[in-house]
Amino acid sequence: MSGLDWFVLAATLVGIVAYGVWRGRGSHDLGGYLLADRKMRWPTITISIMATQASAITFLSTPGQAYADGMRFLQFYFGLPLAMIVLAATAVPIYHRLKVYTAYEYLERRFDTKTRTLAASLFLVQRGMAAGLTIYAPALILSVLLGWNLMLTNLALGALVVIYTASGGAKAVGYTQTLQMLIIFLGFGTALVFILNSLPEGISLLDAAVVAGKMGKLNAVDFSFDLSSRYNFWSGLIGGFFVALSYFGTDQSQVGRYLTGRSIAESRTGLLANGMVKIPMQFAILFLGAMVFVFYLFAAPPVFFNPVEVNRMHSGAYAEEFRGVESQFEAASGIRQARARELVKAHREGDGAAEVRAVQGLREAEAGTKVIRADAVALIRKNDPAAQTSDTNYVFLSFVLGHLPIGIVGLVLAAIFAASMSSTSAELNALSSTTSVDFYKRFVERIGTEEGAAAAAGRREVLVSRGATIFWGAFAIGFAEYASRLGSLIEAVNILGSLVYGTILGIFLVAFYLKHVGGTAVFAAALVAEVAVVACFLFTDISFLWYNVVGCLSVVGVSLVITSLGKGTPAPVKART
Amino acid sequence: MSDLDERPPFRGSWPLLYAIVFLNLVALIALFTWFTHAFE
Numbered sequence: 001m002s003g004l005d006w007f008v009l010a011a012t013l014v015g016i017v018a019y020g021v022w023r024g025r026g027s028h029d030l031g032g033y034l035l036a037d038r039k040m041r042w043p044t045i046t047i048s049i050m051a052t053q054a055s056a057i058t059f060l061s062t063p064g065q066a067y068a069d070g071m072r073f074l075q076f077y078f079g080l081p082l083a084m085i086v087l088a089a090t091a092v093p094i095y096h097r098l099k100v101y102t103a104y105e106y107l108e109r110r111f112d113t114k115t116r117t118l119a120a121s122l123f124l125v126q127r128g129m130a131a132g133l134t135i136y137a138p139a140l141i142l143s144v145l146l147g148w149n150l151m152l153t154n155l156a157l158g159a160l161v162v163i164y165t166a167s168g169g170a171k172a173v174g175y176t177q178t179l180q181m182l183i184i185f186l187g188f189g190t191a192l193v194f195i196l197n198s199l200p201e202g203i204s205l206l207d208a209a210v211v212a213g214k215m216g217k218l219n220a221v222d223f224s225f226d227l228s229s230r231y232n233f234w235s236g237l238i239g240g241f242f243v244a245l246s247y248f249g250t251d252q253s254q255v256g257r258y259l260t261g262r263s264i265a266e267s268r269t270g271l272l273a274n275g276m277v278k279i280p281m282q283f284a285i286l287f288l289g290a291m292v293f294v295f296y297l298f299a300a301p302p303v304f305f306n307p308v309e310v311n312r313m314h315s316g317a318y319a320e321e322f323r324g325v326e327s328q329f330e331a332a333s334g335i336r337q338a339r340a341r342e343l344v345k346a347h348r349e350g351d352g353a354a355e356v357r358a359v360q361g362l363r364e365a366e367a368g369t370k371v372i373r374a375d376a377v378a379l380i381r382k383n384d385p386a387a388q389t390s391d392t393n394y395v396f397l398s399f400v401l402g403h404l405p406i407g408i409v410g411l412v413l414a415a416i417f418a419a420s421m422s423s424t425s426a427e428l429n430a431l432s433s434t435t436s437v438d439f440y441k442r443f444v445e446r447i448g449t450e451e452g453a454a455a456a457a458g459r460r461e462v463l464v465s466r467g468a469t470i471f472w473g474a475f476a477i478g479f480a481e482y483a484s485r486l487g488s489l490i491e492a493v494n495i496l497g498s499l500v501y502g503t504i505l506g507i508f509l510v511a512f513y514l515k516h517v518g519g520t521a522v523f524a525a526a527l528v529a530e531v532a533v534v535a536c537f538l539f540t541d542i543s544f545l546w547y548n549v550v551g552c553l554s555v556v557g558v559s560l561v562i563t564s565l566g567k568g569t570p571a572p573v574k575a576r577t
Numbered sequence: 578m579s580d581l582d583e584r585p586p587f588r589g590s591w592p593l594l595y596a597i598v599f600l601n602l603v604a605l606i607a608l609f610t611w612f613t614h615a616f617e
Contacts (some may be wrong), residue, residue: 213616220609
């Protein structure tokens with residue numbers, strides 16, 4: 001990386017932290033610190049919602065996923081706009097009217113303390129680990145680029161986020177997210193332009209799309225119904241709907257974003273605007289990955305995209321064999337490139353028969369490279385059984401470092417860091433909110449009746465929230481150490497979320513719509529549902545998107561059964577928050 | 578003030594806004610279905 005790249009990256013990081021500290025100053029009570037005094041307008045809310053969901057994992061892993069598996073991951077987001085409509089119409093007015101700080105406060109008002117505490121605890125565990133993955137992704141980039149110790153890199157990146165999030169709370173999070181999204185759009189927009197310009201002379205965007213399509217990389221929609229297929233239209237629409245309903249309706253990292261709205265109308269519009277722009281944004285990121293695939297059809301890719309593992313092979317016991325595999329791969333890539341050119345030529349000439357033969361030839365050449373790549377992965381595993389054998393997350397990074405010009409590399413890396421910081425800051429703010437409101441304020445705090453006691457309590461609550469932010473930052477950094485043992489990061493986060501999202505969603509759906517079901521019934525149902533979801537994960541090959549459906553319907557069904565048997569406590573409990 | 582009394586930040590009603598988001602989804606799915614088949 002050049003000096004200019006380093007300057008762009010460092011200036012961006014310092015600028016974000018300084019801007020966050022500056023904009024977040026002046027919060028003296030919990031309303032200001034956790035909810036930005038409820039003064040945000042809808043464009044800021046939309047950007048904040050998008051920036052919270054789109055982490056560095058999104059920008060690192062998604063193009064790699066398109067490179068390896070095509071664009072079918074897009075379908076995961078098909079249920080999202082429908083969830084936005086449902087939440088805008090139902091959850092937003094309830095949360096606003098009750099003036100809650102967290103989604104889980106509502107559960108105590110509707111059910112009881114144990115249900116609120118169960119949901120808040122599930123959130124803390126899941127989101128604490130997810131925050132670790134959010135920090136880990138860009139830390140991985142630095143460790144690969146510079147050979148830094150991964151633990152120290154995690155620590156440095158996590159600390160930058162903690163500084164402005166602990167300092168300024170929700171205000172700092174919201175305002176920095178606007179700046180971060182600007183950097184993200186600029187960085188990835190520029191990368192896409194450069195990728196298209198990097199295609200060989202004579203290969204147009206249409207040619208690239210034809211080649212990508214024939215190789216199955218533009219498979220954005222698949223209507224076949226298969227429960228074991230991870231991404232198809234039905235799992236995306238139904239499973240994705242439940243995921244989005246749960247994530248945006250019950251996950252404090254998102255609920256906290258639209259609770260900052262100055263009115264119901266602002267919060268609603270913020271959610272609905274997100275429902276309109278999310279799918280096109282994901283399409284653009286996936287398309288970028290598909291174009292990287294086409295680029296590497298015409299320019300020989302490395303046999304394995306993780307340069308750390310490749311360097312270890314070059315200096316290890318199997319160096320000679322590995323170099324042999326690399327030579328074979330280079331030769332096979334040359335054949336593949338020739339086949340790709342034949343396909344472009346046949347398509348341009350409109351020769352249907354030649355095009356069919358060219359597609360067949362290109363697919364055979366691609367299969368040949370895959371066999372050689374599998375040999376390389378087997379050697380890597382033989383050299384070190386604990387080595388990372390999934391390189392999906394390195395595909396885009398490898399392209400950026402190897403083929404983008406000076407300055408643009410720094411800009412794209414800055415965009416990746418901005419994405420990581422935007423998600424992590426919102427997650428830490430939400431973890432802090434839940435810890436201070438649902439545990440400290442609920443179980444520990446005692447406010448006296450003397451003059452000035454309320455103001456003192458407010459300052460103490462802000463102090464506790466800052467402490468909680470720092471604690472969860474440290475927890476996330478610690479958990480990031482284990483992330484290197486997972487496969488595709490974005491899927492790991494989604495699978496992790498799906499193990500608890502369905503259950504939490506079920507609790508909230510019962511709370512919103514089944515008024516005759518009481519706290520004990522829903523609490524028992526939630527425990528049963530969680531066992532069912534974990535059993536699905538351990539003992540079946542059902543796609544993880546369906547766990548949300550299983551968890552949610554189990555809570556609703558079992559709580560209804562328990563209530564009908566007369567074992568649920570019927571009356572909602574009015575309680576302190 | 579009821580929820581429907583609180584108007585969207587720009588012209589129109591909430592049901593209209595919900596319909597726009599839904600129709601946008603339908604249009605995107607149709608567009609991406611065409612896209613998939615066009616380059617298959």
